[in-house]
Structure formats: structure tokens, C-alpha cells
Amino acid sequence: MSSKLHCTGLSAEDHQPSPQKESVPPLKANAEAIDFLKSLQPKELQQLFFSETLAMVSDTGEPLGELTIDVQKGEYRDELGVISYCLLVHAFSRGLLDKLLCGNSILGYLSGKMEIMEQHGHEFIKFPVLPMDRKTSLVRQEDQLAVTRTVKEGEEVKTEVTFFPWNSIAGFISEAANLVMLRVMAWRRKVPSNARFLALDTEGRLCYSTYQALGFQMFQAGHQQVEVFIVEQTVHSEEGIPMSCQFYLFSDGHLAKRVQVGSPGCCIITKMPILREEDEIEPPPEFQKKPLAWEEDMELYSKFLDRKEELRLSHSTYMRQHPEAHALISDFLLFLLLRQPADVVTFAAEHFGPFAHSRPPTPALRSSNRPSPFRSPAPKQPSSSGSQPSSGKD
Template sequence: TLLFIFETGSCKDHRPSGQERQPLPEANAEAIDFLNSLQPEELPMLFFSETLAMVSDTGEPRGELTIEVQRGKYKDEMSIMSQCVLVHAFSHGLLDKTVCGNSLLGYLSQTLETMEQHSREFIKFLILPMEHKMSLLKQNDQLAMTRSIKEGEEVKTGVAFFPSHSITGFISEAANLVLLRLMARRQKVPQNARFLALDTEGKLCNSTYRALGFQNIQVGHQQSEVFIVEHTVHSNEGIPMSWQFYMLCDGHLAKRIQVGSPGYCIITKMPILRKEDVVEPKPVFEKKPLEWQEDLELYSKFLERKEELRLSHASYLRQHPEAQALVSDFLLFLLLRQPQDVVTFAAEYFGPFAANRPPSPPLRSSHRPSPFRSPDPGDAAGSGAGWAP
């Protein structure tokens, strides 16, 4: 259900129950599939800023429009920080010599789902200035919308809540700007796709996109081909509103026309088109054998290091003569016994010298099992016939 409340001072006027039960519009499968086809690697190519001039139907300058899409961070109601698409757009100009303008700030997910959006539109009439504000905020399983309409000193506010399941395929104003860039880069508009949007009264309705083909237009001092997309918001109660967007191949907006409006927006000079970086394969270097003996510098370092180690070892043995005696005694005993398992024999020989080994009894059996050998019942000699040093 949709709850909508208007407040004027302390008075509240609820919508009639018949309107509350009216079914909400839905996006179709073509629209949802197109949104799901958005790949993460496509987003960075949509991050750039652009500025267009607002002109009248006679070509006279009326103001300026700036659109910026970039990577950002968003903190949700649980204070969890995540990556997002940040959209910032604003314009200011003159309408019949009256100052007007609007601003838009939106936070979108990687799939263009609206997490938060704030928009403002104003017309500074001398007698009755007007200001419209709208905020969208995703809260758990619903999208909350707050609208404020100020005419002179009178202020009306409205609040609406849309369940999450009812806004699948919803395209906000911020998401629309990113979606148009994506369509321009792909040079493709989904056929028969029906998205969701909000009309001028803040009511949920359907919106569609239609490709009008290609056209060459004059941009500065050169001709450029543009891809034309028509976006229409189909209000359930009012007349449809349509815009035509003339997009360059990389997503830059060359021209924007609101159908029925006397003015339009256009770029004044050709921007630097964004191209995808071609990732070249990493070079593969064959592994060559190192002939260090033939390298005079390496061979000289080898001889120096060899002599340095020989002198160091000789000095250590002179300082510790017991080491040489211990090794000589082991080698002599090894040659006398000539065991098959030299490693186990060495472990049994040097085992009693371990500092953490418990002291051996003065008398012990010659058949006592050795901890260094695997028990073998069929081999008495191999079961650990140790020796006493």
C-alpha cells in the first residue's frame, strides 16, 4: 500500500481509501534484465563531468547545466560504509527574466538502485516565489519519499512509503543520468522495456526509453555523430513528459531537449572522448641459464665470498677445538659400525648431548628401545640396540 500525507500547519489530509487500494505500476522483465546486465567494469567509463549551455529557442544564452558522475562512498542507517555511484547535477538560469534553477544529489548502488537522493527546484517570481524539494531514502524494506512545496509563505509537505518489492526497476533522476550514458556507450536501448519513475506529483508511474537513431550535429567547429534517445515519463493522471537526449559515443551529452519547452541545452565545444584502455598482454621473458662463471664480476664476487667463508670457518674451529674433536670421533665411530641408516645412527649418537634430554641411568639394557627407530618385533637388533658413550 502507498501512504501519502499532506501537512499544512497542523492540518493533515489523508488520501481517500479508494486511492490507497489502487494497484501500483510495475516494471517489466525487459527493464529488469537490462539493469541486471550492467557489469562493474562498465561503471568507471561513466565517471566524468560535463557542462552544457542553456539557450532559448532563438539561440540566446539562458544559463548553464552541469552533470557530474563519480565514484563515492555511502554510509547507510546502520553506519556501514560502502562503495556507491555519486551523481551531482545543478543548473541555474533565466526563465522570462526570472531566476530559476535546480540541483540534484544522488547516491546509487552498483546496480543503479537509489539509496538516497535530494532534489530542489526553484523559480524566484517577484510576487509568489516557488520552491519544490524532494528526498528519497532507502529504509530497510521500503523507500521513503518526502516532498515539500513552498509557494510564497505557504508550505505543504508530503510523505510516501514504497515497499521494496513494488519499486523493482525504479529509475530515479540520478539513476536516469547514469543509465543514459550506459545506453550511449552500448549504442543500444532495451526494446519494449518499461521502467518505473516518479512523475511531477511524486506518484509512481512507468517510464520508457526509445532509440531515435543517429544524426550528425554541429559541435563547435566540427560535425559529430550522436545517438538519440527519447525518455518519456507516463504520468497516470497528467500528460506524458518527454525529453530527447543527443549522446556522443562515450556517453557525453551533446544536446538535451524537453519536448514542448522553448529552450534546450547544448555543449559549446567538443569534449575529449573517453576510450577504454586496451590492456596489452604482459610480456613473457624466457628464463635463461645464468652462466655466472663467464661473468667476470660475478665470478670475482664468488671467489671473494668463498675466501671470506673459508677464513671465517677456520677462525671458528681454532676458537672451538672441541667441535673438530667431536666430529672426528663421530666419523671414526661411523666408519667402524658402517650402519645402513646413517641419519638414525647420527641421531642416536648425538641424542645424549641434547640439553632437554633426561639423564640416562648408569646401568641400562642393551636391548632398550631407541626413540629414533620404528619398533620392529621381527628384528631384535633393529628394536633399539643402543650403545653407551
């Protein structure tokens, strides 16, 4: 058994270009791809939470296996223990390839803008002599994305670890994100024009990924004919042959058929799914305010009379139990009518002020000119320039 570890971004010396080779500019997603990812809305993504299953069949129609894709709302716990909501994507397939058992699975956690949080992929082919088993893990680690690939062929194991700075992979679309993106395009019935995303090829190298709309076509599903929207995704490997896959999508994002260009067989539905429709949020009902003619309502008018009589009896009982209240009110009204002040509120405050417990008792002999605490002091009048000094006599 042999093992190989390859790391990038660990030291500056390891990545200095040789004098004989020109430095290659890093790959970058274009503005159309970035804008498309920014346009994704939470309300739109909520329409994409469902599971679907397709049958894997050969070019002669022979069943070979099964493909299941599930997108749900989930939770993700990062390395610091912080929990955040995410899109949980789980896809797996198992079947036969040239009579050899093979399988593939993806488990991915995505943000609402399709940013990768974590993804784990596993692929295997049971060759008779050298079985192949390949595992790929993508994990965001603070300001970088760590990609770990482990390939086992027979007893030989090769492991590669690559680090990509986070700010250099804007517009990156993982395999899990691609499955969600296709559902978004199906809902919108269009692909982002001239968009160039970033992706990983089969060797784990960064490359471009593009989408192309191939138009609409009538698809026979059981006894129904339903229109599907065809999208072709191409992963442009920098060193290998570009790989293209065509997706036949219903209007709600369900997958009707998937064909990998150049590969025998395909994945196709066996039962027509129940197509979802966009939820229409109806405005809340408006109720016009109507005048209440309670006098015409016998029940309300009877309650009014009962309450009125109840209050009258309560008030009469209170006044009988407290005759001093009647005397205070009568005394105040008498002085009010005799004095007839312009400021009734201040007059009432001065009248009832001595009864307050918080105020000190008023002395028996007090100046009649003492200012009232309830009145604002009168402003001083400026003296005229021609006035004579007071002689001190009245």
C-alpha cells in the same frame, strides 16, 4: 498559509478499496529493466565520472542560462552512521523561462545498481504574483522509500509524504539515476530493448519510464562534425500527459544536446569536449627465464672466489678454536666405517645421543639387550599352533 499532509502505508483501514472501485494492480518494472540494472559493472561506471556544462538557449538561439551535470564517486553515511561508497550525482540549472527567473537542482546518492539511497530536488519559478517553489526528497528508510514533496505557491504550502515498500519498487529510476543511465547507454551505443522502468511523475506519483533509441546523427560542434547517439526518455504519467525528452549523446556519455519535446529552446554544448576512450588494460609483460652464466661474468666470478675464500678461512678458524669438533667427527667416521650399518641415520642418533643435555646420564652397568630409543620396537611373531609349552629351561 495552509498546510496539507498526505501519507500512504500508515494503516490498513486507510487503504481498503471502496466497494464501488476495482483495485488497481501495482505498477512493476519488467524483467528487461531489472536485467539491465543487474548488468551494470563497477568498471563500466568508472568511465562515467566527469562534469559537463551546457548552455540553455531559446529557439532563436538567445542564451537563457546554464545546465551543469556532475557525476563523481562519493561516500554516503546512512542513519546508523555506516559509510559506504556510492555514485554522487549533482545537476543544477538556472536561467530564464518567458523572461521569468527559474532554476532546478538535484543532489542524489546512488548504489552501483542505480538504487536510490537519498535524493533532494529543488525547483522554482519566480512568477510575479504567485512564485512557485517545489522541493522533493527521496530517502531510503530500512525496508521502504519515503518521498516528501513540499510545494509552495505564494503563501500556500502543501506537503505530501508517501511511503513505498522497498520490494515493490524494483527497477525504480530516480532523476539522478536517469542521468547516469544515459551515459551508460551512450557507452554501449544501445538502449535496453522493451525495458519498462519505474519513475515518479511531476506530481510525485509512481509511473512507468521507457527509453527508445532514435538512431545516430552527425552533430556540428564548433568546426567538427561528430556522430551522436539519440535516446528519447518518456515518463508515462498515469493521469497527466506523457513527458518526453531527447538526449544527443557522444560516444563517451557527454551530452551534446537536450531537447524537451513540446518546450521551446534546448540545452546545447558551446565547446566540443575531449572525448574519453575506454581504458585498455594491457596484460603484464612476460619475461622469459634465461640461464645465468655467472662463470663468464668477471664481476660475479670474482665475487664468488672472494666469498669462497672468506668461508674457507672462517671454517678453518672455527675448527682451530674447537678441536673437540674434529675429534668427534673423526671418532664417528671411524665407528661408521667399522660397523658399516644399513641405517646410517639411526646409527648417528645412537652415537651422538649420549652427548645430549636433555637426556639422563647412561648408567655404567646396563643391559646389553636394552632396546634403543631410536629404533622402532620389533613386531611380535605369532606362535605356531603345534608349539609345546616352555619348560622354563634354556
